[in-house]
Amino acid sequence: GDSVTQMEGPVTLSEEAFLTINCTYTATGYPSLFWYVQYPGEGLQLLLKATKADDKGSNKGFEATYRKETTSFHLEKGSVQVSDSAVYFCALSDLSGTYKYIFGTGTRLKVLA
């Protein structure tokens, strides 16, 4: 079945460092891909999305490109801030079928001042 694999955390960075969180997927169809963020004590929020190959999703300085050839959707940010400390979830969904989302295990990011 469909699945999402994320790099394990925690990831600890200094402020202004470059961030990459790897995400790869397996899917039988052509899913949409998403990154969600969960700040401490809060629910999940959509960070960005991409609905087809080569699409780039971006928001709040974060970017991710839908790479069909490598089945990847890595999250990047050029300069992280302390306020980016959170858990990041990669997810896929077959929006033309069951509309179910499959989430990765999450990657905790800690940014130090």
Place this chain on the structure above:
Amino acid sequence: SAVISQKPSRDICQRGTSLTIQCQVDSQVTMMFWYRQQPGQSLTLIATANQGSEATYESGFVIDKFPISRPNLTFSTLTVSNMSPEDSSIYLCSVLKPTGELFFGEGSRLTVL
């Protein structure tokens, strides 16, 4: 976006009791889901709450343990029945908007003693 309110936000319950979680959305939505997020883990889909009919449960989840109601397009409840410590988790209500984006409530953190 969608405003999703969940009640209670947290509760501590005794083994063998049941708890009902309510989810209220600020607009009518077709697709509504219930997820579970166990400590330090990712999200697992429990069921799709169908308006006017029985919920559709995922493998490993049954109606007797997690009865769900969906009386209209803005409201749903999830009951966790005959609780055990293994049911300690965050339970999340979510809705799918026409854009294909999944929005979450802030979750109900349940601790079973």
